[in-house]
Amino acid sequence: MRRQADLYRELPAIDELLRDAGIAELVAQEGPSAVADACRAVLGYLRAEISAGHLDAGKLALALSGIPAAVEKELCKAVRYSLRPVINATGVVLHTNLGRAPLSATALEHILEAAGGYSNLEFDLDSGERGSRDVHVDRLFRRLLSDESAELRSSGRARAPVPTQADHTPAVSQAGSSTIVVNNNAAAVLLALNTLAEGSEVIVSRGELVEIGGSFRIPDVMGKSGAILREVGTTNRTRIADYERAINERTKLLLRVHRSNFQITGFTEQPSIAELVALAQKHKLPLMEDLGSGALFDLRAVGINDEPGVLDSLRAGVLIVTYSGDKLLGGPQAGLISGREDLVKKMRANSLFRALRVDKLIYAALEATLLSYVKRDYAAIPVLRTMEVPKTEIARRAQGLVAKLGKSFRAEMVEGQSLIGGGSAPAATLPTILIALSCDSLSADQIAARLRASDTPVIARVEEGRVLLDLRTVLPAQDQVLSQILAQIAPV
Ligand SMILES: *Cc1c(COP(=O)(O)O)cnc(C)c1O
16 A cells, blocks of 8 residues: 555646646636635545545545546535525515515616616715715605505505594604614614613513514613613503603603514503503603514505504604514615604714615615505515415415426325514414425425425425425415426435
8 A cells, every 4th residue: 555645646736637628617617716726625625535544546546536526516615605595485474584575676676777886875966965865765755654645555445544543643744754774673773762762761561572583682772772771561461550650750762662573462461552652742752663574565455454554653653663674564674763853863863873874775675665665566565465475376386386296295285374474463374375295205304405405495394294385485486496396306
């Protein structure tokens, strides 16, 4: 057996490798630097194998002949994007781990045209002077959050108008509410609390001290904002009198938080918005509400009744609302703060706003999304479209997919529920038809792993030993790809 030093000498030099016919082709595609890196990595593996004593001369010769293929594999791994499109077959419409809301076609087009070159992001075309980035969306929010829009909204749909719980409507007027945009809703809550209550007390019900997604906790955000949390009531019951008793000269704000991802049932009590508004007015304190999802669309149209709308809260007399751009609104990740002009103006003047602001891509996506709302073109917004797909349509598509499956899987169509997710009402579900897959040679977890490993990864639910596919969240254009993937991963 030759000495290790001799084996090392058998390894080709990088230059030599780059001239190899198979590898030269890769160089033409991906450039010399990425390919050289891949060659270095492969030679590194071989050196490690030699040093571990795993290779003799014969095995090394075999490994050397496999270098071009290994380099290609290594290169694929290195130059492939890490952030990749996936097929969401979970049926969770707003899946935080899968990027929440897909953007509309017009939002994507607008990102391209506004961000592919220069734009008037902060430039006033009339005066030729420096402008403000807020104007691009504030004008649309004003229209959507005005009284006029509320009337159009309710008369445009065949249902009773939104009940107003208070006749006092300070944040909503003909001119609409003022809105600013920050990086996400967590940032919106931070900025609002810091602006309105730094160094002062904010009263919150113990039943609303929520944690969302493991990283957003109201008490923590409150701490970072410099506001002092004043908890009132108990987990399940808080009365308006509890709030009133806690008010003192240090109190600056009343905060209401939407219980996005949980429900408290049974022996419970929370004051209504109307009661809180009345109390806030009596003590001349602003009332703020963290809505979380904050719908701009009347979800009663899709059978979801307990998800608060932005306009509902503002009309009821809440002075400031905060909500996400990429939840039920169906736009890009953003945090929106809407409310009374003077309060929003203070937030805009806070230096934290500069640190939390968003860039032109987000303004472009948000402007296009809001424009669809202004035009009442709800079908343009993927999240709303997904929620409106009827069960019969999902069943029809599922049938098509099952028919193409062949005999490799057992497939059954079962009744089930799609979830709205993304911090909207926990009970917010939509009836759907699921494809339940199983087979003898693979466990459900193994099938799910194969689905995730496909070129376009497919993410599915696993329940009770079966893989469940919900086509509600699979874009119709992806049905064919999904069918091909199922054929590819089928056991032979
Ligand atoms: C989702 C949610 C948040 C956090 O919003 P992000 O946009 O994810 O930062 C905060 N509060 C409530 C009530 C929520 O539902």
